[in-house]
Amino acid sequence: xxxxxxxxxxxxxxxxxxxxxxxxxxxxxxxxxxxxxxxxxxxxxxxxxxxxxxxxxxxxxxxxxxxxxxxxxxxxxxxxxxxxxxxxxxxxxxxxxxxxxxxxxxxxxxxxxxxxxxxxxxxxxxxxxxxxxxxxxxxxxxxxxxxxxxxxxxxxxxxxx
Numbered sequence: 001x002x003x004x005x006x007x008x009x010x011x012x013x014x015x016x017x018x019x020x021x022x023x024x025x026x027x028x029x030x031x032x033x034x035x036x037x038x039x040x041x042x043x044x045x046x047x048x049x050x051x052x053x054x055x056x057x058x059x060x061x062x063x064x065x066x067x068x069x070x071x072x073x074x075x076x077x078x079x080x081x082x083x084x085x086x087x088x089x090x091x092x093x094x095x096x097x098x099x100x101x102x103x104x105x106x107x108x109x110x111x112x113x114x115x116x117x118x119x120x121x122x123x124x125x126x127x128x129x130x131x132x133x134x135x136x137x138x139x140x141x142x143x144x145x146x147x148x149x150x151x152x153x154x155x156x157x158x159x160x161x
Contacts, residue, residue, distance in 0.1 A: 010063065034056055036096075054083075060097035063099070074111060074114055080141075088137070097126045
């Protein structure tokens with residue numbers, strides 16, 4: 001899945017991504033970077049609303065896991081299990097959220113668990129950046145349920161090329 005395909009998927013399948021005008025800057029098996037402009041995410045203090053910052057960070061982490069799974073032929077339903085968000089500086093302009101899949105050893109355990117048909121968990125970190133400064137971070141755990149749907153059902157959910 002490339003950046004354009006991921007952006008289309010997010011904007012058509014997750015209404016909030018469309019409303020927040022999320023753009024995909026990078027989408028590879030090594031990680032994902034999303035961008036969100038200030039205007040649709042602004043609060044009463046002329047900075048990014050905390051909920052928008054958190055939502056973009058969660059989308060980046062979810063997307064990094066999703067893209068890596070697709071690249072390795074792993075199927076499953078990804079849901080967020082828990083998260084904490086740190087807001088380090090006010091976000092005064094458009095910002096990015098960058099996330100990468102788990103480190104190799106954690107990834108091997110994750111993929112092995114999922115391949116055995118068991119629920120797997122992945123800890124994901126997303127870093128927020130605005131104008132070259134780190135402005136926040138997400139620390140989240142995602143659960144991935146093994147895909148038990150027939151392949152025809154999965155095809156209906158797959159992005160088109």
